[in-house]
Amino acid sequence: MGKELFDSFVELREDDVIKIVQEKIESGEDAFAIAETCKNALIKIGDLFSKKEYFLSELVMSGEIFREIMEVLEPKLVGDEKEGNKIGKIVIGTVKGDIHDLGKNIMIGTLKGNGFEVYDLGVDVPPEKFVEKVKEVEPDILGMSCVISIGWDSLKETVEALKRADLRDKVKIILGGGGVDEEVATFAGADAAVKDAIEGVEQCKRWVSV
Ligand code: B12
Incomplete structure (x- = not known):
């Protein structure tokens, strides 16, 4: 151990x-x-x-x-970032009010190693920035990292902002980071919450049917 x-x-x-x-x-x-x-x-x-x-x-x-x-x-x-055709597109960032990024960066590496095209927005990302990027790159998935509980409202606000922009139905939303679980996902209106990067990448693969 x-x-x-x-x-x-x-x-x-x-x-x-x-x-x-x-x-x-x-x-x-x-x-x-x-x-x-x-x-x-x-x-x-x-x-x-x-x-x-x-x-x-x-x-x-x-x-x-x-x-x-x-x-x-x-x-x-x-592993190495996979060359050639990507299996799916994901926009990812740590929510507004939260600057933790160690876990998010592991998730990004794991996604790239599994053939995803990843757009990283960094940390302390406001809802409108997520919305803007989703509009621009039309990803299959939006991933939000949230490690502190004050970030929960930001998760919900981001989902609400996507709804207002008529984008909510166009992306799957996955949450990760120590501060989230299924209950938080339900509160925020996300599709799933995972506890680690392996579970996260498996869920993303299921959504893009790999
Ligand atoms: C390191 C650390 C810091 C570092 C962060 C450095 C960095 N660049 O990230 C620093 C010193 C900056 C920091 C600051 C603060 N921190 Co801090 N920090 C931690 C600590 C010790 C570790 C967090 C971590 O990196 N874990 C390791 C990673 C690998 O785990 P993970 O995030 O869960 O990620 C995994 C999965 O969740 C998943 N994943 C992660 N993101 C995503 C995203 C997606 C889309 C998916 C699918 C999966 C996924 O993949 C990863 C690998 O499996 C935690 C303790 C804890 N219990 O978490 C406290 C902790 C999170 N911090 C805490 C606090 C209070 C703070 C501060 C407010 C302290 C202060 N007084 O200033 C500030 C917050 C600033 C802010 N606004 O964000 C509290 C939060 C309490 C709460 N309930 O909200 C904690 C829990 C400590 C505690 N027990 O009190 N912190």
Whole structure:
């Protein structure tokens, strides 16, 4: 389960974490399993932050360490971007009020590695920007990442804005990020919410019938 990795990450021992990740990759361990252990460590760090045992500086540090880990894992995790015909088009972004993007970027890599054409709008994306891009590129799917609960209203506002622009019926809407579940999807008027990138890409493939 990677206790040594989990503990080093929670204790923010950056050099140890990177060393362990590199060793695990070299010995052939599954990159997704390693990423999952690191995600669980981030959840633990988040809990420590809520309990005021960790502060914003530790939260920032955890994000930086995760980014470094992803540099090591990404080539194994997402595969090469598929050349040739794309299987579907997706517009994706983190909703207004939310600047978390580590999970969104994993989702993007996974989508590209599976042959999707991806338009990334970045973070803190207002509803009108999602609407504009959906109008412009006519994607099969709109993906919204939301990690903090204050983002829930932004999810709903974006879906409402799509309705007003007569675009809601033209796209499937998928939600991801630690802050969402099926209940949030229902509240926002989205079609699905997933807990990880693998589930996310499987759902997107079903929608484009692959
Ligand atoms: C790292 C981190 C940060 C970093 C973010 C760096 C970055 N570039 O993203 C920094 C330091 C900037 C940060 C800031 C803040 N944070 Co923060 N942060 C975290 C932490 C520790 C990890 C989040 C993360 O990256 N997880 C790892 C990724 C891989 O997981 P994931 O997002 O779930 O993504 C996976 C899937 O969900 C899926 N996925 C993701 N996106 C999408 C999209 C689609 C379309 C699909 C299909 C799938 C998909 O794929 C991924 C891989 O499987 C969490 C703890 C936690 N429990 O999540 C707190 C946490 C999210 N933060 C929190 C808070 C409070 C804040 C701040 C308000 C702190 C402050 N006082 O300033 C600010 C918010 C600023 C803002 N307006 O957004 C709270 C939110 C509480 C709540 N209920 O709303 C948490 C939960 C910590 C806590 N327990 O208190 N944070």
